[in-house]
Amino acid sequence: MSSIQQAFGYARIRVDSEADLVEFGSSLVSSHVKILERDMSVPTSFSALAGPRFCAAHTVWPKTKIKIDRSLYLASHRRLFIFVNKGQVNVSVGTNTYTLTSGQVSAQSVAARELTLEMVEDTNEVLLLSVDVPAIEDASSIQPNEVRFLRDPGVNALTYAASYGLSKAPLPQSKEAATTMYTGAATIARMLLLHAQAEAPLTSYEAAMRYIRLHASDDSLTATGTAEALGVSERSLQHAFQANGDSPSRAIRRTRVQLAEAFIHENPDRDLDDVARLAGLRTARRLREARTAIGRTETPVAAARV
Incomplete structure (x- = not known):
């Protein structure tokens, strides 16, 4: 089953691979996600709330390899956070590859345009949060391959729960509600970036x-x-x-x-x-x-x- 609803500049996207595999693939492409390798006989789900300045997507995959192709605008404006709630995911950006396991989160540079995610386990639950956070980035944070990791399990659990709620939320019914949703997404992003750890400690x-x-x-x-x-x-x-x-x-x-x-x-x-x-x-x-x-x-x- 696949459905897309829209209101106040937001889109609520639900895709289930069991109904129509062609429709499933085309719906994902419209969300800038392309399947590279997967067993199409195993159920997969994709649920997202996409707004003008953020997108929260909750996904469940079998062993799969997908490509996320972000437009130039998204790559230059939005931070991308990758949560792994279950399973293991190998993330490749350019020549840089890293692994996330259950409970781990990464913050990808705003400059990252193409990412490949390899879902390693039989069941992999992954949440993607892409947010336009008003900030003046320092030079180190606009490198396409730079990634920062969040290692505090309490912060990870809190922000995952909030992001999951956004990914499942119904469409806003007013402009005020739409603004509140974005404010929530930006607050989550700021919390994550504040706790993200670069390879070298900060002065x-x-x-x-x-x-x-x-x-x-x-x-x-x-x-x-x-x-x-x-x-x-x-x-x-x-x-x-x-x-x-x-x-x-x-x-x-x-x-x-x-x-x-x-x-x-x-x-x-x-x-x-x-x-x-x-x-x-x-x-x-x-x-x-x-x-x-x-x-x-x-x-x-x-x-x-x-």
């Missing part, structure tokens, strides 16, 4: 900058709140930034301006007050003041209207 400054980039769109973000979230004193945080010729307040302001410019570059016709709100600056006037405060004297294409 205090790097950890703080990562937190600021993930939360710059929250207009309540402050230096004090950042220190509390990282479990350090505000004085210690100030020292870490001073050692790098920076300050927490300036970093927050700078990141918000960069985020606003990115939104304008994405959609030059977007209302400036709306841009400022999305970037955590509330109003166009505060956006202009923030640009002046960080020394923006030129007017780049991405900020031509600021």
